[in-house]
Amino acid sequence: MDAWPTTHLPKLPGLGASPRVFDTSTGGLVATPARPAADGPARIYVCGITPYDATHLGHAATYLAFDLVQRAWLDAGYDVRYVQNVTDVDDPLLERAERDQDDWQVLAMRETALFREDMTALRILPPYRYIGAVESIDLVVALVQRLIEQGAAYRVDEDVYFDVHAEPDFGSVSNLDPALREKIFGERGGDPDRPGKRHPLDCLLWQAERPGEPSWETPLGRGRPGWHIECAAIALEYLGAGIDVQGGGSDLSFPHHEMGAAEAQVVTGERPFAYTYVHAGMVGLDGEKMSKSRGNLVFVSKLRAEGHDPMAIRLALLAHHYRADWEWHAEDLERAEARLARWREAVSRPDAPSADPLLAELRERLADDLDAPGALAAMDRWADAVLAGPAADAVADPGAPGLASRALDALLGVAL
Ligand SMILES: Nc1ncnc2c1ncn2[C@@H]1O[C@H](COS(=O)(=O)NC(=O)[C@@H](N)CS)[C@@H](O)[C@H]1O
Numbered sequence: 001m002d003a004w005p006t007t008h009l010p011k012l013p014g015l016g017a018s019p020r021v022f023d024t025s026t027g028g029l030v031a032t033p034a035r036p037a038a039d040g041p042a043r044i045y046v047c048g049i050t051p052y053d054a055t056h057l058g059h060a061a062t063y064l065a066f067d068l069v070q071r072a073w074l075d076a077g078y079d080v081r082y083v084q085n086v087t088d089v090d091d092p093l094l095e096r097a098e099r100d101q102d103d104w105q106v107l108a109m110r111e112t113a114l115f116r117e118d119m120t121a122l123r124i125l126p127p128y129r130y131i132g133a134v135e136s137i138d139l140v141v142a143l144v145q146r147l148i149e150q151g152a153a154y155r156v157d158e159d160v161y162f163d164v165h166a167e168p169d170f171g172s173v174s175n176l177d178p179a180l181r182e183k184i185f186g187e188r189g190g191d192p193d194r195p196g197k198r199h200p201l202d203c204l205l206w207q208a209e210r211p212g213e214p215s216w217e218t219p220l221g222r223g224r225p226g227w228h229i230e231c232a233a234i235a236l237e238y239l240g241a242g243i244d245v246q247g248g249g250s251d252l253s254f255p256h257h258e259m260g261a262a263e264a265q266v267v268t269g270e271r272p273f274a275y276t277y278v279h280a281g282m283v284g285l286d287g288e289k290m291s292k293s294r295g296n297l298v299f300v301s302k303l304r305a306e307g308h309d310p311m312a313i314r315l316a317l318l319a320h321h322y323r324a325d326w327e328w329h330a331e332d333l334e335r336a337e338a339r340l341a342r343w344r345e346a347v348s349r350p351d352a353p354s355a356d357p358l359l360a361e362l363r364e365r366l367a368d369d370l371d372a373p374g375a376l377a378a379m380d381r382w383a384d385a386v387l388a389g390p391a392a393d394a395v396a397d398p399g400a401p402g403l404a405s406r407a408l409d410a411l412l413g414v415a416l
């Protein structure tokens with residue numbers, strides 16, 4: 001399906017460094033990609049939305065994190081191949097459509113369209129392939145058939161399950177305490193207690209038709225895809241194994257990314273599925289994670305409809321480190337609007353102190369585990385110096401305001 005329009009990326013002098021980001025599977029900072037740009041594009045798969053209640057600030061903060069990864073890669077001279085899915089058929093979507101007496105396909109299309117609008121307004125770079133679960137059913141079926149042939153998948157009644165013991169590295173993605181796995185699996189869509197499974201953590205690959213639910217006629221019988229295999233199938237088809245980054249919010253590390261990686265590794269025999277697993281923190285409101293089930297959501301489209309500049313929304317999100325769990329407060333937006341106005345004032349001056357040190361500092365902050373708050377502080381210092389008026393010994397540089405705004409645009413996606 002269509003993604004959304006791309007946004008202009010100004011050219012900057014010189015090159016930035018490959019970013020070092022926190023890798024969930026090793027529990028430390030790793031440089032990504034771990035190879036030179038000449039070896040080919042940097043490949044990233046970021047899990048897309050389940051299209052209802054889009055686009056809340058939690059979604060936006062997570063997609064912004066991976067926008068920063070790509071901007072750092074592009075600035076370091078890499079080509080980028082970015083793929084994102086849309087989980088346009090799955091239990092939560094069908095439940096919401098049922099609740100609202102909505103057609104699930106219309107709901108999915110409407111919410112996906114709103115998501116594209118919000119991503120465009122926030123100047124999030126689009127994926128080069130934006131793929132829905134429904135349009136990927138044949139890819140999923142082929143992988144499930146392969147797993148069955150390999151003895152890594154089996155039937156429970158008419159459904160098909162993945163045997164987690166088929167993957168020797170199972171558990172290495174999330175590094176979740178094994179004692180917590182069944183509980184978290186059950187809380188996030190899994191069915192640890194289903195009788196007939198070889199292991200409680202074995203997960204659904206293919207769900208046979210249930211009355212009143214959408215289903216597709218396939219060699220596996222009538223049914224629909226499981227959640228984790230959807231992302232494995234789409235990533236393998238459009239990026240191949242051994243991608244540089246698998247990304248998503250921290251609530252996806254287990255079971256979703258653990259299962260997807262295990263399924264991909266068994267089916268391809270190639271390890272690792274991804275060299276780096278990057279997870280963004282959770283955005284909350286009033287002491288709770290912003291989530292569809294709780295309904296405590298702040299929507300990008302609502303803030304935009306209230307007349308807030310999308311660049312201020314982006315700036316409010318950038319003020320928090322991508323891995324932090326944090327709470328949204330309305331004042332965040334007021335502070336971001338004031339900051340934006342100061343920066344716009346500073347770059348409108350006819351000249352300013354050289355922006356070369358600023359460019360270097362923005363690059364350094366981004367390369368240091370995507371330290372956007374540190375980058376914003378560097379821009380604050382530069383803008384304060386400009387607005388304070390030229391220091392006696394300062395050499396005014398008429399090109400400095402332009403370089404500062406191009407650097408902000410290319411590296412942080414903030415258009416002044
Ligand atoms: N409160 C939140 N804060 C930060 N990120 C969030 C929050 N809620 C959801 N996300 C992230 O937003 C992305 C989309 O979430 S979602 O709509 O529930 N969809 C899914 O998780 C699946 N479609 C992934 S294949 C995921 O990466 C999820 O981790």
Ligand SMILES: [Zn+2]
Binds near residue numbers: 047048
């Ligand atoms: Zn996914």
